[in-house]
Each structure stands twice: as C-alpha cells, then as structure tokens.
Amino acid sequence: MRHTRFTDCDLSHAALGGCKLAKTVFERCLLVRAELFQTSFSGMDLSDCDISGVAISGGELRNARVNLEQAAQLGVLLAGVVLAEAALPRETH
Template sequence: MTKKKTMKIETPILPADLPIQPKPDLAVQDFVEMGVIQDCVFDERDVDRVTFEKVIFRNVTFADTSWSRMELTDIIFEKCDLSNADWTDAVIHRTEFRDCKMIGMQLTGATIRNVLIDNALADYASLRVSNTKQLVIQDSSLSRADFCFAKLQKTELTRCNIDRAQFSGTPLGGMDLSDCEFNGLSVNVEDLKGCIISREQAYVFAALFGLVVNE
C-alpha cells in the first residue's frame, strides 16, 4: 500500500515564553489570552461566546461543559479531558488536541480550520453538520462518531478506528480511508464516490451493501 502523504496545516502561533496563569472565572471573564492553564477543572455550564486566544491547556478537565458559540484561535490542548463537552457551533482555528479524551464531545455545527487531533479517544464524538477545512485526525479512536451531513473539505483521517461511525449525507470523495480500521460504517452509497479504500475494505463495503464477491 502506498503510504499516505500527511496534509500540511497551519500550526498554532504561540510565543515561546507563555506565563502560567490561574484558571479564569468565566462568569466574569469571556476573553482569555496569552497563558498556560494547567491541572484544573472547568465546571462552568451554559457559557456563551467565550473566546480563548494563544493559550496552552495542560491536564485540564472540561468534561460536561456546555459552551456554545465559543472561539478558539492558536490553542493547544495536551492530555485534557473533554468528554461529553458540548461546544456546539464553536469556531476553532489553528488548534491542536494532543493525547486528549474526547468521548461524546459535541462539535455539532462547528467551523473548524487548521486543526490537528492526535492520539485522541473520541468514540461517540459528534461533528454533525460541521464545516471543516484543513482538519487532520490521526492515530485516534472515533468508533461510532457522528459526521452526518458534515462538509469535510481537505479533511484527513489517518490510522483511525472509525468502526460504526456515521457519515450519512456527507460526501467522502477524495478522502483516503485506506489505513483506517472499521468493520462497518453508516454511509450512503452515493456519498462514497471517489473515496479511497484498501482492497480489504472493499469486502467490508460489499457486505455492507449486500453484495456477494465471487472469488
């Protein structure tokens, strides 16, 4: 199998000497910038339009937060827990999620540009009706994730577990899934036109659509 070329994306633009700063109180502060926030828990719920710029989060828990229409620019998340966080309609640009737990995370309707998700546990995560461009997800588990009706422009899934993921209504033309792992997907046959798969995966799709391969 020919090795896939990794798509180049813009990385977060961050100063080399960002100071450590305490966890902000989002009840009174809706704009946070220029710092490293670490080893803490955000438990604020129902926050609207909070903005983070040029921030590194290390070992921070965001689980079960509900922050709609938030904006992230030049951000790095390292070893963070975002399980079941609801960040519906977020705008995310030049951001990296590294070694994060993202089970059930909701990015429904999000606008995503130049984002890397690396080594994430993101089963049941939702990018339904999201609009992505320059998104790379690699070495991650996306079992039963929801990509339905998303607009995936220049989106790359590499060495990911996408078993039972949902792609109904999402065109996959040009997307290379050949090194991803799955035993089944929820997808419309017309959306597979131009999708790149391996020979072994072809048998999975044949079974999915009720075809019998005569060897």
C-alpha cells in the first residue's frame, strides 16, 4: 500500500501480515487483534489508534510511535518503539 490514509477505520481482526507500507497513515483506527506479522510500521504514528491484542513478532513496530498506554500493553515487544510526546510525563518546576 502506497500513499494511503486510513481515518476512523475499523480494521479489527484484519490480516495485514506481509504488507509493504509506504507513506501510509493510520488515524484513529481500530486495529484490535489485527495480524501484523512481517509488516513494518516504522515511522508511523499509531498513538491515536487502538492496537490492543495485535499479533506481532516484535520488530513490526520498531520506530513506530505509540502512546504510554499502548507501550504498557505491548510490554517487552517494544524494542525500538518511540513513545509519543503527549504520553510522556512533563517536568514541573
């Protein structure tokens, strides 16, 4: 998929394994229990999507952007994932 924008889409249980994504955007999408094996989401912002229960082997979300809640759900599979700035606690002085 090239130059594709998914906005407010329900992709729950979608089989997206082995997809080649280029300049693809996901905004407020439901990716609940989607199969994402061997599909790179590098550089994509998934922080406003629901990615609960996604099936990944680990590297698919490397360099993708997720929020703090998503990071907690994904746990150890997140090596190399970037947390969205809004999700990080701000320092107060």
